[in-house]
Amino acid sequence: MNTKRIWTAVLLSVGFFLAFLAIWHVTTHVEKTKADSITLSSDEVGQLTAAGMSETDMQIYAEKGLKFDQIEQIANMGLTHEDLEMAGGIEAFGFTTGGAAEEATTGFPSPALVWKEAYYQLSDPFYDRGPNDKGIGTQLKYSLFRVGTGFLLAVIVAVPLGFVIGMFPLLNMALMPYIQVLKPISPLAWLPVALYLIKDSEQASIFVIFVCSIWPMLINTAYGVSSTKKDWINIAKTLELSQFKTAWSVVLPAASPTILTGMRISLSIAWLVIVAAEMVIGGIGVGYFVWNEWNGLNLASMIFAIFIIGVVGLILDLILGQLVKTFTYQE
Amino acid sequence: MSNIKDPFDPNQNIWDECGETTDSDSRPDHFIDMLESPMERENQSFLNKRAQESGDGVGLSRALEGSVLKSIFKTDLNRRRFLKGVGSATAFGILSQFIPIQSLHAMAEDAKSKIEKKKLKIGFVPITCATPIIAGHALGFYDKYGLEVDIIKTAGWAVARDKCMNGEYDASHLLAPMPAAMSLGLGSAAQDWRMVTNVNTNGQAIVLANKHKNRQDPSTWKGMKFGVPFEYSMHNLLLRLYVAEHGIDPDKDIQIRVVPPPEMVANLRAENVDGYLAPDPFNQRAVYDGVGFIHKLTKDIWDQHPCCCFGISQQFIDENPNTFIVLLTAILDATATAERSDQRVRFAESMAPRNYLNQPSAVLKQILTGVYPDGQGNIKKVPDRISFMPFPSQSMGTWILGQMRRWDYIKDDVDYKGISDEIFMSADVKKRMLEMANHNKNLNWTDIPDTKYPVYDVYGKDFDPNQINEYIDTFEITRSI
Numbered sequence: 001m002n003t004k005r006i007w008t009a010v011l012l013s014v015g016f017f018l019a020f021l022a023i024w025h026v027t028t029h030v031e032k033t034k035a036d037s038i039t040l041s042s043d044e045v046g047q048l049t050a051a052g053m054s055e056t057d058m059q060i061y062a063e064k065g066l067k068f069d070q071i072e073q074i075a076n077m078g079l080t081h082e083d084l085e086m087a088g089g090i091e092a093f094g095f096t097t098g099g100a101a102e103e104a105t106t107g108f109p110s111p112a113l114v115w116k117e118a119y120y121q122l123s124d125p126f127y128d129r130g131p132n133d134k135g136i137g138t139q140l141k142y143s144l145f146r147v148g149t150g151f152l153l154a155v156i157v158a159v160p161l162g163f164v165i166g167m168f169p170l171l172n173m174a175l176m177p178y179i180q181v182l183k184p185i186s187p188l189a190w191l192p193v194a195l196y197l198i199k200d201s202e203q204a205s206i207f208v209i210f211v212c213s214i215w216p217m218l219i220n221t222a223y224g225v226s227s228t229k230k231d232w233i234n235i236a237k238t239l240e241l242s243q244f245k246t247a248w249s250v251v252l253p254a255a256s257p258t259i260l261t262g263m264r265i266s267l268s269i270a271w272l273v274i275v276a277a278e279m280v281i282g283g284i285g286v287g288y289f290v291w292n293e294w295n296g297l298n299l300a301s302m303i304f305a306i307f308i309i310g311v312v313g314l315i316l317d318l319i320l321g322q323l324v325k326t327f328t329y330q331e
Numbered sequence: 332m333s334n335i336k337d338p339f340d341p342n343q344n345i346w347d348e349c350g351e352t353t354d355s356d357s358r359p360d361h362f363i364d365m366l367e368s369p370m371e372r373e374n375q376s377f378l379n380k381r382a383q384e385s386g387d388g389v390g391l392s393r394a395l396e397g398s399v400l401k402s403i404f405k406t407d408l409n410r411r412r413f414l415k416g417v418g419s420a421t422a423f424g425i426l427s428q429f430i431p432i433q434s435l436h437a438m439a440e441d442a443k444s445k446i447e448k449k450k451l452k453i454g455f456v457p458i459t460c461a462t463p464i465i466a467g468h469a470l471g472f473y474d475k476y477g478l479e480v481d482i483i484k485t486a487g488w489a490v491a492r493d494k495c496m497n498g499e500y501d502a503s504h505l506l507a508p509m510p511a512a513m514s515l516g517l518g519s520a521a522q523d524w525r526m527v528t529n530v531n532t533n534g535q536a537i538v539l540a541n542k543h544k545n546r547q548d549p550s551t552w553k554g555m556k557f558g559v560p561f562e563y564s565m566h567n568l569l570l571r572l573y574v575a576e577h578g579i580d581p582d583k584d585i586q587i588r589v590v591p592p593p594e595m596v597a598n599l600r601a602e603n604v605d606g607y608l609a610p611d612p613f614n615q616r617a618v619y620d621g622v623g624f625i626h627k628l629t630k631d632i633w634d635q636h637p638c639c640c641f642g643i644s645q646q647f648i649d650e651n652p653n654t655f656i657v658l659l660t661a662i663l664d665a666t667a668t669a670e671r672s673d674q675r676v677r678f679a680e681s682m683a684p685r686n687y688l689n690q691p692s693a694v695l696k697q698i699l700t701g702v703y704p705d706g707q708g709n710i711k712k713v714p715d716r717i718s719f720m721p722f723p724s725q726s727m728g729t730w731i732l733g734q735m736r737r738w739d740y741i742k743d744d745v746d747y748k749g750i751s752d753e754i755f756m757s758a759d760v761k762k763r764m765l766e767m768a769n770h771n772k773n774l775n776w777t778d779i780p781d782t783k784y785p786v787y788d789v790y791g792k793d794f795d796p797n798q799i800n801e802y803i804d805t806f807e808i809t810r811s812i
Contacts (some may be wrong), residue, residue, distance in 0.1 A: 073709065073710055084702065086676050086696065086702070129684070129686050131482070131483055132483070132484040132686045132687070133481075133686035192493075199497035199498065200497065201494065201497070278484065280486055282484060282485050292457075292485055294593050294689075295484075297593060
């Protein structure tokens with residue numbers, strides 16, 4: 001590929017992204033409007049005074065642009081300005097005084113709001129304010145630990161087992177039906193079972209990662225091993241290599257790209273699943289973070305979290321992709 | 332009184348089973364005086380009284396020393412000779428060189444302070460119903476009584492139940508019907524759980540989507556879809572009662588779906604549901620976000636109805652009786668404080684951060700102060716929109732079970748009173764409340780009924796817990812026969 005084409009592609013990518021941002025901005029942007037203040041007639045002032053409202057309160061509300069009947073309602077309830085401030089301020093009562101209405105009316109956050117949230121989160125990613133409020137960095141650390149542990153356990157089980165299955169076609173035929181039945185079960189279906197049996201939510205989430213990572217690796221390993229070129233095995237036989245030696249120095253290198261591809265698929269699935277599992281289990285982790293923001297209906301930080309999840313998934317995939325590249329040799 | 336003797340007293344025979352005792356085990360009075368509030372002092376003297384009654388603390392200490400000396404001197408005569416010869420203090424000093432008597436003493440001292448388990452994990456679901464549990468942490472009510480509590484945000488009621496049952500939580504915020512369901516093994520393995528106190532009363536509302544502003548009469552609700560947070564909840568039972576009283580059959584004329592609270596606002600916006608009966612902050616949040624309006628507070632269906640509760644396992648109470656008392660005291664103190672109108676703003680603000688409810692503090696203030704916009708252009712002032720009345724009466728339990736029978740969640744007649752008596756800890760809570768109120772005149776618990784089975788007015792009809800089947804029969808729409 002020539003460099004010119006690469007640069008064109010990069011420019012095009014950036015262009016798409018900017019267009020996306022522009023559309024997002026236009027559809028979610030709300031103009032901050034300053035409410036026009038109103039003037040109360042002396043008649044109205046008289047009515048409000050009769051209802052027991054102070055002059056200062058009247059002035060505050062008039063400046064904020066409340067309608068007369070709204071002010072009258074406040075006056076009739078005997079609520080002072082302090083009362084309303086105590087209950088969150090007049091803006092929180094849905095009176096359109098500009099500014100505060102920004103989030104409430106559109107529902108969906110603007111790019112600027114998400115950027116603000118991202119800046120806040122990333123400026124101190126490892127803060128710790130008690131068990132339910134930790135920085136995004138800490139949350140990622142826990143999620144990656146769970147994914148890593150479950151995934152490694154799956155590698156330890158799936159690769160040797162897949163190897164054996166691949167070496168012996170009889171075993172392959174005998175076990176495949178079970179593998180095919182277990183493979184399509186959603187890992188989340190395992191979660192309540194795991195919680196009930198293991199009685200520990202941390203281990204249960206690791207178990208779920210383990211269960212969902214094991215099948216692609218098992219199937220790919222078995223496939224890679226069984227499709228080693230017959231010529232190579234015949235050569236090994238001619239050279240009178242032991243069965244172990246054949247497996248180690250002929251089959252394993254031949255199958256390693258397929259095995260690694262299986263691992264790559266497994267890891268992406270594991271990263272998908274951990275977010276869902278943590279949303280159910282709660283506690284800590286990036287899935288919990290998304291759930292917690294959902295609880296507060298903070299869409300801006302949810303979108304930020306979704307973005308982070310995507311980026312981390314990409315990095316994980318790149319790492320394994322690099323491994324695959326290293327182990328794929330030219331024939 | 333302790334019946335274990337001081338092994339450093341040469342005049343006592345520690346090998347002998349009987350003997351006089353003189354110790355009193357209470358923490359010294361000056362320690363009690365050091366404590367700040369009358370409540371803390373009351374709590375400590377209460378524990379001391381219990382300690383004196385049981386004598387465990389000093390017993391442990393003496394038993395430790397006794398066994399040390401026994402192992403050294405083999406016979407009691409030798410021990411007494413030695414102690415008389417050198418004096419008790421010297422003996423103690425000498426022995427301390429070789430044996431960590433001091434740290435044994437420290438351990439025994441610890442046991443004397445009587446909180447068996449200081450570090451506790453308590454689960455909560457992030458809604459304003461859990462105010463005493465959450466603000467209890469935020470405002471230091473647990474610390475005040477010497478407990479180190481972590482409160483853990485929980486994703487839903489089923490997860491809360493599972494984490495309770497597998498021991499990850501020592502106690503938890505639960506829905507009022509849940510301890511009964513857990514004890515009876517409905518929907519899970521059976522484990523003895525107790526409904527200790529109400530953490531809130533009132534505090535729910537029926538919210539409708541903005542487009543239904545002209546459908547305020549429930550009898551026009553045919554065909555609408557409603558959300559409730561959990562099937563076995565007061566929300567579901569109250570919504571069913573309310574619509575049925577207006578001639579709408581909740582199983583045939585409308586659809587009731589289980590929707591997690593935070594998803595309710597989004598579902599309302601997406602017109603996926605027409606309304607819901609849900610816990611706050613999600614009622615006020617719908618108004619704040621401009622998607623719905625408050626049709627009715629559940630307070631207007633049953634004033635002071637129970638909603639969420641503080642649940643704990645019988646096993647925990649048996650193993651940690653003093654911890655339980657201290658925890659109960661802390662919860663009752665937090666609940667009583669949350670009920671005071673001059674504390675409401677402080678409580679609302681303390682719960683706003685991400686760590687707790689993760690909500691705009693304005694919304695929480697509107698809910699807790701009861702000064703709020705209803706989404707229909709009115710400002711309302713209802714100070715008891717949410718209340719914190721801790722006493723769980725057995726009547727509440729029987730009403731819940733009766734309504735579950737009415738809608739066929741319970742298939743056969745059960746011993747309503749027997750189950751309530753076992754699971755609702757009304758007697759213990761009442762005793763503790765009265766003791767606390769004796770020491771703190773600020774505790775205004777006028778709602779403690781004289782009887783275990785008070786009669787309640789539920790939506791204009793008296794509920795008599797002695798005639799549950801007759802009560803169910805008065806309803807026109809009912810599933811059970």
